[in-house]
Amino acid sequence: METQAIVELFPLFSVANPETLEWIMSVIDEESYEQNDEIIKENEWGKAVYFIVSGWVKVRSQYNQQPRVLEILGKGDFFGEMEVLDESLKYVEVIALSDVQLLSISAQRFLQMLFKDPQVHHKMLQLSVRRFRHLYRRFQLHQQTAKIKLIKTLIKLAETYGKLIEEGAEILQIPPQDLADFADISLNECEQIITQLKHQGCLESDPSRQILFLTNLKQLNHFAKQI
Numbered sequence: 278m279e280t281q282a283i284v285e286l287f288p289l290f291s292v293a294n295p296e297t298l299e300w301i302m303s304v305i306d307e308e309s310y311e312q313n314d315e316i317i318k319e320n321e322w323g324k325a326v327y328f329i330v331s332g333w334v335k336v337r338s339q340y341n342q343q344p345r346v347l348e349i350l351g352k353g354d355f356f357g358e359m360e361v362l363d364e365s366l367k368y369v370e371v372i373a374l375s376d377v378q379l380l381s382i383s384a385q386r387f388l389q390m391l392f393k394d395p396q397v398h399h400k401m402l403q404l405s406v407r408r409f410r411h412l413y414r415r416f417q418l419h420q421q422t423a424k425i426k427l428i429k430t431l432i433k434l435a436e437t438y439g440k441l442i443e444e445g446a447e448i449l450q451i452p453p454q455d456l457a458d459f460a461d462i463s464l465n466e467c468e469q470i471i472t473q474l475k476h477q478g479c480l481e482s483d484p485s486r487q488i489l490f491l492t493n494l495k496q497l498n499h500f501a502k503q504i
Contacts, residue, residue, distance in 0.1 A: 278307065278330065278380065286353050287328055289400050297394040304386045310373040317371040322360035325381045329354050332377030333438070333449045335459075338369045346458035349374070349451065351438025358401070361387055375449055375487065415461075423466040428474075428501045430460040435491050442490065450482055450489040 280302055284291045293301060308327075310316055316327065316334060329352055336348040336356065347369070350356060356371060361384040382390065391398045411433075418426050431448070439446035451459075457467035474480040479497050481490040491497060 283380070286330065287355070289328075289355070289397060289404060292396040292400045293390075293394055294396065297390065297397060300393065301382070301390060304382060306381045308379045308381055310377045310379070312373055312375050314373045314377075315370060316373060316377070316379070317357070317369075319368050319370050322357065322369070323384060324357075325383050326357040326361055326387045327355060327371075328380040328382075329356075330378040330380060333374040333451070334377060335372050335374050335455055336369060337372055346455045349434065349455070349459050351434070351449070353438070358387070358405070374451060374455070419461065423460075423462040424470050424473075425501055426462050427456075427460045427467060427470050428497055430456070431480075431489075431491060432494065432497055432501065435494065439491070445491040445494045447488050447490050450484065450487045 280298065283302075283305075284293075284298070290298065290301060307330075310332075329350060331352050333349065333351045334356070335346045336350070337344050337346050339345070348356075391401060418429060421429075434448050434451075435446035439448045453467050453471070454464050457464045460467065462470075471480065474497075475482070477496070479491065479493045479500070481492050482488070483490070
């Protein structure tokens with residue numbers, strides 16, 4: 278992958294000085310995964326940090342002996358950094374929701390990068406704070422209705438990882454159970470709300486391409502405020 282493309286896609290690398298950036302390009306590895314591949318298995322955290330060049334992944338844990346999606350990430354995001362900086366997660370895995378292209382940096386080299394360049398270190402702190410802020414906002418939705426939870430989840434995914442289209446955005450058509458887990462609602466609620474939003478002209482899907490179209494983001498934002 279070209280240096281300029283990496284700088285434009287990942288904010289962490291955009292602040293690196295030329296020497297650090299040259300060093301990063303020499304130690305970074307490219308990895309490819311197919312849909313449903315395990316990227317990180319349980320108890321394998323803390324070995325590297327991964328940057329998503331393309332595709333979608335889910336972070337999944339076991340809850341009451343059932344798999345449950347904790348996070349969904351897409352192009353331009355990264356994962357594994359907290360486990361390098363702190364203790365490794367247990368009983369959590371990362372699965373490819375689609376074909377995925379990643380860049381990876383080993384734990385040792387990631388730490389070296391932070392020590393090498395104060396700007397990168399500062400940017401890492403900013404990005405970590407932003408991630409916790411998003412997590413806090415998700416917790417704030419806990420008492421909201423299922424509909425507002427799902428709509429705000431879809432809007433977040435579209436604004437963060439989606440591809441803009443006229444009047445809206447397109448995202449991966451995430452499996453219903455994964456989407457329900459991530460929005461903290463039941464599968465039945467998820468399917469009913471999706472059907473309702475399609476009838477209201479806010480969503481369309483293309484199963485052959487695994488794409489969900491948010492055809493009217495303005496209306497979805499209006500629903501989120503009115504519910």
